[in-house]
Amino acid sequence: MENNNAPVWFITGCSTGFGRELAKLLLDKGYNTVITARNPDKIKDIADGHNENSLVLKLDVTDKAQITDAVKQTIDKFGKIDVLVNNAGYGYFTSIEEGEEDKIRNQFETNFFGLVNMTQAVLPHMRDQRKGHIVNFSSIGGLRAFTSTGFYHATKFAVEGLSESLSQEVGALGIKVLLVEPGPFRTDWAGRSTERTETKLDDYKDTVGKRMAASLEGSGKQVGDPVRGSQAIIDAVEDGDTKLRLLLGKMAFDMANEKLDMLKQNFEAYKELTLGADFPENER
Numbered sequence: 045m046e047n048n049n050a051p052v053w054f055i056t057g058c059s060t061g062f063g064r065e066l067a068k069l070l071l072d073k074g075y076n077t078v079i080t081a082r083n084p085d086k087i088k089d090i091a092d093g094h095n096e097n098s099l100v101l102k103l104d105v106t107d108k109a110q111i112t113d114a115v116k117q118t119i120d121k122f123g124k125i126d127v128l129v130n131n132a133g134y135g136y137f138t139s140i141e142e143g144e145e146d147k148i149r150n151q152f153e154t155n156f157f158g159l160v161n162m163t164q165a166v167l168p169h170m171r172d173q174r175k176g177h178i179v180n181f182s183s184i185g186g187l188r189a190f191t192s193t194g195f196y197h198a199t200k201f202a203v204e205g206l207s208e209s210l211s212q213e214v215g216a217l218g219i220k221v222l223l224v225e226p227g228p229f230r231t232d233w234a235g236r237s238t239e240r241t242e243t244k245l246d247d248y249k250d251t252v253g254k255r256m257a258a259s260l261e262g263s264g265k266q267v268g269d270p271v272r273g274s275q276a277i278i279d280a281v282e283d284g285d286t287k288l289r290l291l292l293g294k295m296a297f298d299m300a301n302e303k304l305d306m307l308k309q310n311f312e313a314y315k316e317l318t319l320g321a322d323f324p325e326n327e328r
Contacts, residue, residue: 050097052122054078054115056105056162057132059086062181062229066129066274071098073278076122080114105132105158108165115165127177127281128166130159133199137259138241139252140194147239148195155199160206167214174218177281180207184227184296188303192243192252192259211288220286224277227296229268268293 053070057063059081067087070077071094080103081087091098099121101114118125133155136147163178170176185193186200204223211221243253273292280290291297311318 050075051126052076052078052118052124053127053129054080054118054125054166055129055131056080056103056158058090059083061131062224062226062270062274062277063129063131064090065270066131066277069271069274069278078114078118078122078125105130105162106153108161111161111165115169119169124173125166125169125176126173127179128162128170129179129181129277130162131179131181132158133181135193135196135238136240137192137238137256138195139192139243139245139248141248142241142243142245143195144241147241151195151239152199152202155196156202156206159203163210167219170214170219171217176219177222177286178207178210178214178219179222179224179277179281182207182223182225184225184291184299186223186225187300188306190255192255208288220281221288222277222280222286223289225289225291225296225300226273227268227291227293227299228266229270229273229293267295 053066053075055063055067055070055078058067058079063081064087067077067079067090071090074097076097076099077094078099078101079087079090080101082102082104084100084102088100091100099118101117103110103114105111115125134151136143136151138144138147159180163180166176166178170178180203182203183196183200185197186204189197189201207221207223214221240256243249243256276290276292280286291300
């Protein structure tokens, strides 16, 4: 039988990368783990030897009916959901000008609206329990942006804003929110897990084109270890004083702090104009 005293983790996007490694670590700990993917044949092996404390489900986070069914099956089997990990998502390489609308909208459907749909489906159970964790995968690309991945950044900036608001709404209900912000990790993000619209305009060859080529060349060579990164997520969730943001990897840490410096410099450069936009004190 499943261990009813063990926490129940529900993870989206388990076919590769963080979702797969996180599920394996949790199962090895004896935790009850819901492993999901659009194609369940790609994740059945994760549950081998863990049939009692695992549940493998077909789940496309853009399909609300599948979400409803997956949550119901989880509650029927385990009786609760302690941790929701919104991991499903993918990249899209293109210049902003050459971005294709269908690809842009599809990415938002998965990376943002899929996360929203999952969160809305699980929150009623967590509110009843008066406890739970919602782990939303963002990225260092949710804090700062680069050429060629503008639409991906837009989805992750949206996840950041949503999560910050959510944490304030549900904190008093015993529910915590964790934003995971990895830098480059040795997952399949720049390989299979990405869309691409090749840059054809010469004006973007030296900016967008070069970064697209460099990202493809570096795929599989990143210094980030998804196993260690997944363990860090478990540790952060189980920390009694979970913070909102968890940067993963030295590159993410360095780039995030560079962004803080850039913001500070930007704000100070326009300080006079900024403060001058208010009504004078004698006119308020």
